[in-house]
Amino acid sequence: MKRAFTNYVVITMVCLFILPFGSFAMADAGSKTVKIGVILPLTGPQAPIGREVLRGIEVAADMVNDMGGIWNKQKISLVTGDAANSESARTETERLITVEKVKLLIGVYSSSLAFIVHPIADKYNVVFWETNAIADRLRQMGHENTYFFGPMAxxxxxxxxxxxxxxxxxxxxxxxxxxxxxxxxxxxxxxxxxxxxxxxxxxxxxxxxxxxxxxxxxxxxxxxxxxxxxxxxxxxxxxxxxxxxxxxxxxxxxxxxxxxxxxxxxxxxxxxxxxxxxxxxxxxxxxxxxxxQVAGGNIWSLSPTTQSQYREFLDRYTKKYNVKSVAASSDVAVGFTSAIALFEHVLPAAGSLDPKKIAEVVNDLSLPATSTARPGGIKFAPQSDPVQAGQNIRAGVVARQIFNKKYYTVWxxxxxxxxxxxxxxxxxxxxxxxxxxxxxxx
Amino acid sequence: MEIFIQLIINGCLTGTTYALMALGLSIIFGTLGLINFAHGDFIMLAMYGGFLISLFSGMDPYLGLFIMLPISFVLGVGLYRVLFKRLIDAPEEAHIIATFGLSFVFQYGAMLLFSAEYKSVSTDYSADVFHIWNQYIDYPHIYGAMAAVILIALLISFLRYTNTGRAIRAVSEQRRGAMMIGINVHKIYAIAAGIGLCCIAVSGVSLITFESVHPTIGVHFNLLCWIIVVLGGIGSIPGTIVGAMIIAVLEMLVGYYFEPTLTTFAYFIMFLAILMIRPSGIFGIKERRA
Amino acid sequence: MLEIESINVYYSELHVLKDVSLVVNDREFVSVIGGNGAGKSTLLNSIGGHIPPKSGMIKFRDTEIQKAPAHSIVGMGLSHISGERSIFTKMSVRDNLLLGGWVQKDKKKVDAQLQNVIGMFPILDERKHQLAGTLSGGEQQMLAIARALMAEPKMLMLDEPSFGLAPKIVDEVFETIQKINESGVSILLVEQDVNRSLSVAHRAYVLENGQVVMQGEGKELLGNDHIKQAYIGM
CATH class of the missing domain: 3.40.50.2300 (Response regulator)
Known part of the structure; x- marks a missing residue:
């Protein structure tokens, strides 16, 4: 019996960390595309969040593609990897980079997964556009091509x-x-x-x-x-x-x-x-x-173009995924705001997915609070910053009070x-x- | 003192929940000797069962048991015939691998059927609290405890006073001896698996009145139930109950008087300590040497 | 009552019983003797349905049982008491006995038989609420026999009932077996204690290397030189 119990503990470990749930990959949308990897927990306990973030990113890509894409009419195509647990986060990130050959990754939302995924991207010199991952320590690991769009803890x-x-x-x-x-x-x-x-x-x-x-x-x-x-x-x-x-x-x-x-x-x-x-x-x-860091929680204070862009996103999201309202969950907006900032303010100016060019663009970026539905605005700390390297220092939070299943921004x-x-x-x-x-x- | 009483009351209520959760494992493991590492996922499915019944019929999940119990029993018998029967004489490694496979199938299946979102059942008593002498007890836990007491009473009298119950005890102790008095052990195993699943159904229904279910909720349950069953002594229902109570009360006391981050750690230490003193668990009887 | 016609029994590759034939008549007391590893226990296990023979036929009360599962054989009236005492140590003496009547579906008959059996073994009545595991070795053997009788068998197979018991207790066990036989139950006994076994049996078989090498009346075999040399050590 004792042996069985030890076996159990060992095998639990093995299964939790090694066996991934499997992965979904999306079809490649033709040759004239910009391939971007999305690594998120799509199954497992964090899936409710990860899948919402993915939807936000998908809508952002749709919007950019419907406007004609980027760089001479190239469409953005998303390739997903499932970070269901630590081990599948590892293998899926490796797969996206080595098999799918993506040069830029967006994800991974959770700090615990980020500790696994960011070093891999760094190892292959791939840009990582982090939607969230708020743990402070992630900014202090010397990953030069990792950017944190959301606030730090x-x-x-x-x-x-x-x-x-x-x-x-x-x-x-x-x-x-x-x-x-x-x-x-x-x-x-x-x-x-x-x-x-x-x-x-x-x-x-x-x-x-x-x-x-x-x-x-x-x-x-x-x-x-x-x-x-x-x-x-x-x-x-x-x-x-x-x-x-x-x-x-x-x-x-x-x-x-x-x-x-x-x-x-x-x-x-x-x-x-x-x-x-x-x-x-x-x-x-x-x-x-x-x-x-409620994306959309500041919609009243946004510039007219950002406001209408955000409303289009809400509209597309509710139609595409047949959901009633977006108010109840802000994860989809986290995905959207992170992705749209990348697609709109970073990639076109960089002209390619080359980490150096992206770094130049990101360093010069300085956008006011009215320009993004993510509260605060956009300005990144230099990679030389010892505490908050690659951090969007303008990223902030809003306070919303809940009344009858709705959220009202109060601060x-x-x-x-x-x-x-x-x-x-x-x-x-x-x-x-x-x-x-x-x-x-x- | 008031706080201490409140802690003990809460600990005992949580303990009955734990006992309810571990009973099915105790019976299936104790009788069939099957090392079922999908136990937590069985509970997860039972929670979804309670959720579905109350979603479609609007019934209280406990009333839904009238539908769920027969189904669970039949499923248990079926599962025995199809899978467990092949496993019981196989080495322990086979049990572990097969039931782990089952666990992944269940989790993945639940993910496909119900998505990864959290689900629960709201009853009229979900928010009701029984307030007496400055003590707070919530109704979902009271009903859960009542369900546990009824189930345990039924189970113990069944095992003690009916022929089939005696046969289950007999088979779990001495399979060969049971065959020699004309007991069809496979039939008894199948019944025991059915009863085990019925216990799981009750625990799932009880949990769904105060917990939210999602496809991977069983992973933590599984470890908890195993610790309870091994701590209490394999095959002993009183042991399972006492094990559950010890762990729940310990969690409460450690959380209040010591350190809320160490509740899981504390019962793990307790588990190892007790096993060092009594390797076969609190109520365990030393295994007979053949 | 029991007819065995040239059965062959294997433990995976190992050929344990070779063309064994044996008969137990109504109300007869038959002993099987032989050395360690001769296949005596295997013979009982094979009859009892635990290790079905590869070939040959076993007939009990005119029904072929070589393919029947162990539990149904008990239902036909053939009970088996194995060498390792298979009583349920964690259950009370009374529960052990009640379970013995498992094949008897009529509850009244079970109660009646319980009274009968307790009459035969008064010590068990005294201990009926005790856990069976707390009984002495001899009491446990009595319980095993009593439990088998609860099924009201027509024939009883016993495997080494004297094993590990003090001589005085062994006498009691043998007396009990004889009494059971006198009450009309056929007995097939496998025993190391050749002397005792042959003196109480009507007939006996000698098993060597999985084959029946000799058979005859108990008393007659007791006088046989080969038996004396090989098993009694005279």
Whole structure:
């Protein structure tokens, strides 16, 4: 029996890391094409996100192709690789580069996968256009041809602390220093850099009162013990960072154990913008403050051309994939904004996929917040920067408050759509009449 | 003290969930000696079963058991005839490889059928909380615990007081001895597989009332259930229950008093420690030497 | 009752029983003796349906059973008690006995038979709630016999019932077997203890290297020089 158990452990490891789920490849759209590799988790636990990002990239490619393509009417053709788990991320990236011969890769969204995929691209001197992968350390690995379009974790988390001072404290009519803040996050690379290195560090600089700094094991099935621990500190604000399963469980157990903070911040929590959250929690999702690098969350403040481009994307996406609305998930917009910036602002000017030419273009890029549906704007830190090499330093986050399954941008001020409403009523009393909302719309 | 009681209550409720999850494995492994590494994925499928029934009929998932139990039993018998029967006399490596294959088939199949999105069932009691003496207990877990208690009671009385139940115990201890008194062991194995799948059905239905299902949710369940079954002692239902309770309560206490990042780690250490003191698990009886 | 006609039995490649023929008549007590590895246990396993013969015929009460599965043979009235005591150690004595009546579907008959059997083995009645694994060696052997009787067999096959028991207990076991035989059950006994075995048997067969080399009445064989030299060591 013991032997069987050891075997089990070994084989679990083998299967988790070696056996990929297989991969899908798309047909090559003819010879006059620019082949771009897309590496994303398309099966496995992260697939709900990866597939949305892919759709965004596909729509971006469609739009560019319908406008005549790039470089003398060449069409963009996407070749996908499935990063279902660490090992398939490795083999699929190798395959895209060596078998499919792609010279530029876009993906991979998750930081843990990025740690595997980026070095491979670097080894082959292939440009990697990273849509997300927010873990800070990825910027410090010396990959000269890797660019990070989305924000980095510590920067992201620190913006949440600014949000507490600029938005939440005034709404609660309190001095920010009086507010008791609980910080709860996954004890993972992502969680630590966002919540601990980002939010907590910035909060301390701002003199905010962190009453509990609590990382947790994301495999926990019942978070009651953690919730009770937090509840004892009686926080005004709970700042959370979670993924999917753990996010649902944490929120569920907060509700069941009667943890009722005045503000629940879901900071970059995928679970909070997947339809399932509304299925599960219904009205209790109201008043949650979702902080995210929400592409499209700033649409009111964009330039007219960017606005109409973004609306075209929404339109195409809903038609192409037969979905009702895009508001509930921003991953597709992450894919779209990342890809369209690359296709529109980088590739045409570079004239080829040569890493040096791309580097020249990227270094000179400086676009204002009105030019991209990704909050903040576009400007990259030089590859010589020790902390944030290749990072889009203008990438920012917006805060959206959830009401009746919709997301309303409330911060930063110039992107705000409505006035935020705090404190949140306790769980079970969060039903919200849409009529009240109309009064808040700016 | 209040907190401590709350932790213990929560631990016990989670423990019943764990016990429910591990029971099917305990029976199939204990009786057939089948090392089923697709167990977590069976639970995943059962969760989808509960989800589908309530999606199409609008019934409470627990009522859906009236449909799911007979189907599960038949599936268990079928699975035994088609696959398990060929495996039980094969070396352990074959069990592992075959059930791992099964696990991938299930995960991939679920991915194709249900997509990778998260699904769950909302019931009228999903958000209801029982509030007494400053203690919070949520109804989905209360009903889950009730289901567990009923199932365990039925199972134990079945095994103890019916002829078929005795035969299952007999076959799991001594296959040859059982043949010598005229028991058709393949029939009993098939019944045991059916019962195992019924237990899995109940656990899946119970889970779907408070957990979201997705195609790879079973991977973590699998490790958890194996640890519970081995910790409690192979083939012992009381052992499985005690193992589940120990792990759940330990998780709660470690999460509160010690370090929430170390809950999984803590039960792993506990698991190794107990196996060092009692290699056949808490309720395990030393294996008879032939 | 039991007729065996030239069966050949193999353990994968190994030819264990070669053209063995044997008869057990109604109410008869037949012993099979032979050295280690002569194929005695294989003979019982083959009759019991655990290792079907490659060729030849086994008839029990005029039905051919050489291809029948083990469990159905018990249902026909032929019970088998194997050398490794196959009682269920983790179950109570009573549960062991009740399971012995598995082939009997009528619950009332099972209860009646339970009373009969307990009458024969009073010690088991005293221990009925104890786990079978806690019984002494002799008690476990009695339980194995009692459990087999629960199926109300017409014929009983026993493989080395004296193995590992103290001489006094062995006497008891043999007495019990004789009593069972006197109650009308045919017996086929495989035993190392040649002396005892031949003195109680009506007839006996001698198995050497998988072949029947000698047969005759028990007492008669006991006097045979070859037997004396080879098995009794006189």
């Amino acid at each position: 510590s920067g992201w988390g620190s913006q949440a602390a600014d949000c507490v001072v600029e938005l939440i404290a005034p709404k609660l009519k309190k001095d920010p220093k009086e507010l008791k803040i609980a910080v709860v996050y996954q004890g993972t690379e992502w969680g630590k850099s966002l919540s601990h290195d980002g939010f907590v560090k910035r909060a301390n600089e701002l003199g905010l009162n962190i009453v509990i700094d609590a990382p947790y094991d994301p495999n926990t099935m019942d978070f009651s013990s953690l919730i009770l621990k937090i509840k004892r500190t009686n926080p005004d604000i709970v700042h959370t960072q979670n993924y999917l399963d753990d996010g649902y469980r944490l929120f569920r157990d907060a509700r069941k154990n009667g943890l009722n903070p005045k503000v629940w911040i879901a900071d970059g929590c995928p679970w909070a913008y997947v339809d399932e959250a509304f299925q599960k929690f219904g009205d209790d999702m109201n008043y949650v403050l979702d902080l995210n 930063p001020k110039d992107s705000a759509e409505i006035e935020a409403i705090f404190p949140a009523p306790p769980f079970g009393k969060r039903a919200f009449d849409d009529k009240n909302l109309e009064m808040l719309i700016k």
